[in-house]
Amino acid sequence: MPHKRAKRSVRENERKKRGEDLAPMKNSLSNEPIPKAIARVLNATKIREEWHNKKRKLQEDGDHKQGDKRRKLEDGAKGKRRETQATAKISIKPGESIQHFNRRVEDDMRPLVKAAVHSSNAVARNAVKADKEAKAAKKLKGKSNKTDESEEAKTTRIQPPAPAVAADKHAGKAKEFQKTSSSAPRRLNDVAQAPPEFKRLPRGAVSAASDGFGSGKRDGVLSMAQRQMMEKERENAITRYREMKARQRKSGEKSDERDRDGADDD
Template identity: 55%
Template sequence: MPHKKAKRTTRDRLRSETGTDLAPGKDSLRNEPIPKSAARVFNSQAVRDEFKLKKRKREEEGEQAAKKQKTGKITNNKSVALKIQPGESIQHFNRRVEDDLRPLVKTAVQTSRAVARSTAKAEHEARIEAKKARQSKSKAKEEEETPKKPQPVSPPPETDKFKDRQKEFQSVSSSAPRRLNDVAQAPPEFKKLLRGITSAIGKRDGVLSMAQKVMMEQEREKAIARYRDLKASMRKNGDLGDKDDE
């Protein structure tokens, strides 16, 4: 089996057949690639000289040429093909490729999203238009099927029968407005019936005789005279009291 170690006798026989002090083969260390960290140490002087030469050229050509060289563009506006640099690992090279392709991918994604949005909007508008068309067709069909009902005739407005009749408040005269500190000189006289009083009360006037009416008028005049004398005496006493106080 290849994964097992050969016997000692077999190994000694093979060693004697091949011999010793042989030339290195294809798997020697000379053919192995040098690691990047070791290459920086071994070629440090050459790298430094190359950097100085590039710096001198950039100073001679100017800042514009330096910017173009830094961005990887040539004067004829053609992009340089990405290639792996000597001593660069595959991880760093993949990162440079991703950075270079990121703007293109972003633009493609934005374009696809815009197209998807416009397509969805157009489909939505088409569905709305189709729905409106179906509704209009169904409405027109219903109007054709349903018979037209006659519109009801509104009755004429009612006329007021008591329009020309005189109102109650127009025939009754309003009393004079009351003022502050008014003094009544006589009891009120009711020549007409007040509101809410039935006409049965007015029939009592026929019971009294003319003599009784005259007597009532005389008594009324006496009461008015006594009331006026009383008010005059009270007013006079009030004036005298004010003078005594002075």
């Protein structure tokens, strides 16, 4: 297959047949033409000039009455001719690298680019300024028209009669809180001598039962068996508590006797 590499033996035989120290071929570096990137840079001015010439012709054919535009185009064409004349002289020197050539081209084109940028900025500033002035003039016109209309309306408008003063509804009522006269006023940190006494039960409350377990809702919750279990547990807890106290008392008495015996021995 053509894209496959030949064997090493075949390549060595072909090399022996060709021989050594041969003359350079047509595709050598010495016979190579100008690189494509440099050719594009050199031909860029020519292409740009042709495009601008076409654009200028179309504008001239479309509108012959705009003399200012023609002058601007002519001035631009003259400036472009100067640019092309200046750039046409730029060419790569023998033995010069592409990097040095690009730097030299940039240095030559830098003032032209700066001038173009400044001119475009000036045009943009002028356009913005003109827009602002036009908006301000429109606002002033609108304000003047509104003031004229308001003055005419004031002159033609009939003044209505002044309304009668409404009577004050709260004229006879007191405007301040009344003060209480009491010999012992209530204070923030007063101490109660006894709990409050309720002579009547609150709304919806039921009187307490005499058996000590309450009445009403509690009777419906606890059954008789549960109440007996609770009583039994209560008795057991009381007996355990009494036994624990008795043991603590006995252990305290024993420790006191030991202390006394030790003191007698001494």
